[in-house]
Amino acid sequence: MRTLITNGTVVTADGSYPADVLIVDERIAGIGVGLAQMANVTVDETIDAAGKYVIPGGIDVHTHMKLPFGGTFAKDDFFTGTRAAAFGGTTSIVDFAVQSKGKSLRDGLDAWHALAEGNAVTDYGFHMIMSDVTDDSLKEMDQLVDEGIPDFKLFTAYPGVFFSDDGAIFRAMQQTAKNGGLIMMHAENGMAIDVIAADTVAAGTTDPIGHGLARYSILEGEATNRVIRLAQSAKVPVYIVHLSAKEALNEVRRARDEGLPAFAETCPQYLFLSLDDLGHGFEGAKFVCSPPLRTEDHQPELWKGLQKDDLQVVSTDHCPFDFHGQKDLGKGDFRKVPNGLPGVEDRLDLLHDGGVVGGKLTKERWVEIVSTAPAKLFGMYPKKGAIAVGSDADLVVYDPNRRHTISAKTHHMAVDYSCYEGRTVQGGSDIVMSRGSVVVRNGEFTGTKGAGKFLKRAPADYARMA
Numbered sequence: 001m002r003t004l005i006t007n008g009t010v011v012t013a014d015g016s017y018p019a020d021v022l023i024v025d026e027r028i029a030g031i032g033v034g035l036a037q038m039a040n041v042t043v044d045e046t047i048d049a050a051g052k053y054v055i056p057g058g059i060d061v062h063t064h065m066k067l068p069f070g071g072t073f074a075k076d077d078f079f080t081g082t083r084a085a086a087f088g089g090t091t092s093i094v095d096f097a098v099q100s101k102g103k104s105l106r107d108g109l110d111a112w113h114a115l116a117e118g119n120a121v122t123d124y125g126f127h128m129i130m131s132d133v134t135d136d137s138l139k140e141m142d143q144l145v146d147e148g149i150p151d152f153k154l155f156t157a158y159p160g161v162f163f164s165d166d167g168a169i170f171r172a173m174q175q176t177a178k179n180g181g182l183i184m185m186h187a188e189n190g191m192a193i194d195v196i197a198a199d200t201v202a203a204g205t206t207d208p209i210g211h212g213l214a215r216y217s218i219l220e221g222e223a224t225n226r227v228i229r230l231a232q233s234a235k236v237p238v239y240i241v242h243l244s245a246k247e248a249l250n251e252v253r254r255a256r257d258e259g260l261p262a263f264a265e266t267c268p269q270y271l272f273l274s275l276d277d278l279g280h281g282f283e284g285a286k287f288v289c290s291p292p293l294r295t296e297d298h299q300p301e302l303w304k305g306l307q308k309d310d311l312q313v314v315s316t317d318h319c320p321f322d323f324h325g326q327k328d329l330g331k332g333d334f335r336k337v338p339n340g341l342p343g344v345e346d347r348l349d350l351l352h353d354g355g356v357v358g359g360k361l362t363k364e365r366w367v368e369i370v371s372t373a374p375a376k377l378f379g380m381y382p383k384k385g386a387i388a389v390g391s392d393a394d395l396v397v398y399d400p401n402r403r404h405t406i407s408a409k410t411h412h413m414a415v416d417y418s419c420y421e422g423r424t425v426q427g428g429s430d431i432v433m434s435r436g437s438v439v440v441r442n443g444e445f446t447g448t449k450g451a452g453k454f455l456k457r458a459p460a461d462y463a464r465m466a
């Protein structure tokens with residue numbers, strides 16, 4: 001199968017230029033001006049991308065398909081979740097396999113392979129959530145690095161569930177110093193937050209706004225500094241997930257100014273939504289995630305972080321729960337609202353609209369944040385995240401001018417509400433290819449359930465040398 005994308009503007013992290021892109025089977029085979037006119041290029045299909053961008057498919061390195069949380073499960077599975085991602089121009093996800101307390105990493109990993117295999121529409125990889133650091137699970141980490149799962153997420157939040165104490169975190173970091181892996185951290189001081197949350201409920205605030213009020217941003221800053229200094233002591237890189245607060249950003253910035261290999265992502269919800277959304281009585285449950293949505297004054301700081309590369313990635317933390325039947329587990333006590341928001345479908349368009357159209361990011365930086373940087377940091381580059389000869393043909397023909405209105409009525413995520421209901425955005429994915437196959441064409445799904453393959457990823461060399 002040979003496909004030619006003609007007349008488009010190729011946009012990469014390094015620059016933009018007019019060029020045709022030739023795809024042979026699953027890979028990019030040629031890039032150049034006038035490929036269409038060359039006598040020796042015959043193709044099965046020609047896609048006209050006049051007036052459009054041709055970008056590497058988006059890579060979302062933070063999703064939770066089917067995550068068990070608070071007695072229920074995130075709604076999207078690997079079929080609906082990767083299909084929704086593809087509609088939004090994202091062609092690879094890295095999801096979090098979960099080690100349950102008392103179980104091995106292997107048990108958790110096997111369960112996630114079973115969830116994804118035969119279901120995913122596009123390619124997928126796994127990080128491993130470690131909830132139980134023991135001599136055995138430390139040894140298992142080395143094996144997982146060899147199997148293409150080189151990242152391990154630990155939590156200073158959620159005591160009694162995912163929480164690890166500083167000693168456990170430090171031991172896991174020491175292990176990655178030896179095996180080449182990367183530690184990802186959910187950095188909030190969960191012990192203190194649980195005390196404040198209990199006080200908040202006792203004082204009579206049980207609505208979801210209490211979730212936002214109890215999880216102080218300074219306690220995200222504190223935990224961020226702590227895990228960065230633990231990583232510095234263990235002499236390893238560290239990656240802060242879903243950074244939401246300026247106090248935390250300041251700690252990452254300080255570490256990077258010192259030359260430490262500290263990295264961080266933020267998420268669209270922290271750039272576009274705020275504490276106000278947690279109000280309006282129980283409606284606020286739609287916006288309950290951790291860290292919580294912050295006051296609006298944090299947003300310009302996060303944009304600045306993206307501009308100056310103190311934040312390298314925007315991922316979604318996609319973890320959808322229905323408002324009716326799941327979020328309402330927390331009626332009368334915000335601590336029982338399942339934590340998580342839908343978002344895997346909207347990331348590229350929100351960032352294009354708010355970032356590129358909004359004058360905060362160049363289109364090249366946009367591509368870097370949503371595709372190229374995650375590919376590099378998580379061992380997928382240049383197979384993914386690049387438009388280069390030999391790279392996988394995960395490509396998006398992106399219309400930078402088309403406008404559409406985000407709504408639960410039209411989105412493809414398996415969840416009954418949208419956090420961005422009624423918001424009109426400029427920019428949309430017209431044609432989405434996964435390894436050379438068109439999976440979305442002008443709003444129609446044309447992919448195949450189970451066509452996605454497990455991404456065996458390389459150790460975190462980039463994080464060690466960047």
Ligand SMILES: [Zn+2]
Pocket residue numbers: 062064317
């Ligand atoms: Zn998460």
